[in-house]
Amino acid sequence: MKTNKLLTLLCSAFLLLTAGCELDQLNPNAPTEAQVLASPEGIKALAVGMQAQYGEGVNEMVEVSNFLTRWYATMPASVLGLRELETGGSDVQGFNGTVNNMWSTHYRTIKTAEDLITNVPKVPLVDGTRSGLIALGKLFKAMSIGELIECYEQVPIEITTSLTPTFVNRTAALDYVISLLEQAQQDITATPPSADFNSNILGIGFDLTNTIRAMLARYALIKGDNDKALTAANGVDLTKTSSMFYNSSTSRNPLYLITIQLVYYRPVSSWRLSAEAGDGRVAYWVSPGTANSFHNKPVDDFNQFKTDNAKFYVYLPGEISLIKAEAYARKNDLANALTELNKVRTKTTDPAGIGAGLTAKTAGDLPNQQAALDEIFTQRQYELFISGLLLGDSRRFGKPQSDRTRNWLPFPDNERLSNPNTPADPAF
Template identity: 45%
Template sequence: MNRFFDKHKLALALASLLLLVITACSLDVTNPNSASEDQVLTTREGVIALAIGMQQNYAIGVVEAMILTPGVTSGEIAINSTFTNLLELQDGGDQVTTGNGNVLALWSRPIRVISMANDLISSAPNVTLDPGTRSGIIALAHLYKAMSMGVLAQAFEQAPIELDENGKFLFRPRAEVLASAISLLDAAAQLLAATPASNEFTTQILARNFNLVNTINAFRARYNLMVGRYQQ
């Protein structure tokens, strides 16, 4: 009798363990609060949300990387000696490893914004938007793509002009990257001149106190000076 109960308990224990293993390995859980890529890129609400998110990503991620990393390297920013990445930057040269997190951030964060801008440029024409809202979003995407390319050009000797979905980038010299950024800014200026941004765009999508036209022109001037086009 005891042997029967022992076998029964063993069977239950094995079944419970098997069930636990099966359920524990299933990590594909649907998040009801997270929109799919198709929902973002094929709907008006998704495109608007992406435009807002792109600005936030640049302000929080790219700006920090473009200030901190060069600032430590130049000695303009003091560091806490407990952060290895920053110590490497302070020492410079061969002391900077290929896995330095700050250097990787200075690369990956602008690349992320460029990817978001590309999605906006390709998706905004295909969703229902007011013409002025559409032109504002596309011009904004051109601006942020150009600014991110400028960050890469100032930090690295070579950088990609276009991104490959498989992660294979074609690297171009700094001057070509800046020239491509200037072309994006010229296109943004022409787009807004032809179709001015709508009130919806300036009040609900564009960051507060952000003058889009003036910012585009300021970066056009800056990048033209950097490549030696002093008459532009």
């Protein structure tokens, strides 16, 4: 600013002590927007932070999904918000803690992802680092919006342009998620990520290429684009896994903190008891418990995330086979559907350590499309128990409303009170 030159001049001319003439004082305590978004080291650190931000909130999607589908039950009297999800209906209001947290943590990730997508092209970076950062931004934005539209009927999808973002419906949001994932795929196909990106930015255990494909398959299937889902799923390397990184100090697994350390809730025993006899996945997820929940339901103990550095898989290999099975089934290609379904039923383990170890189904067992879909739904319930997908599944497979305590979450009060664009709450 021109002012400052004059001020500095005045300072030096008139004053005995000329310290601190500058009116544009920078904040030495924390990096500012201008410093982070315009420098290579700042923008790389932002990409690192974004992954942690996403990883901190993986419990919320699971909680919404599994409470609303009646698989979880709260334990202590104090966890009122979660109990509201458990009882559902009009108990869940805009002030509910999870309703607000799910929304705000996901939008914090989306904000960071948008900052990456917008600013990475302006920062001097090696090409492969740039493509990796942009693809990472698009993937995390897509995953975050994707999870939001499993819970909320309408969502904002572009947020940095206004302080009162506008909402789009679920179909538009889903199209947007798919296009983001397709762009991300193109970005890294055109310019493969650099070694610097892979070893210094991308989280340990996170597989960028396969995650983009898996998410594309997941959301294409949810949209009903079975061919796109199949193509994407076929591209996923089933020998690989992709997971969020946690350690015992600075980034602890939130599922460990809530389900093992604090024990806010437990899975209801009926999930275990309604499993097919001999299903190996039951013991993977839970172990029989003796306690009863706050509402006096028999509950089991969690058998996963038992340490604070336990991984959280962003998708499971079994989901990919089940996506294929469902896409074939919905295309009425029951033979291929059966093949993919049996891969999941019969595997005794996989790279994530999950194996049902069940017998294969025959064509006779699944005589029609509905029977195939029913079986696929059941397999998803056991294969993907703690993945945050059960609520969407329950709706997509047309399960009766009584299976769910609510279909959709209301919009958070914090949003409604400050954003006039917030739509009316869904009825149920």
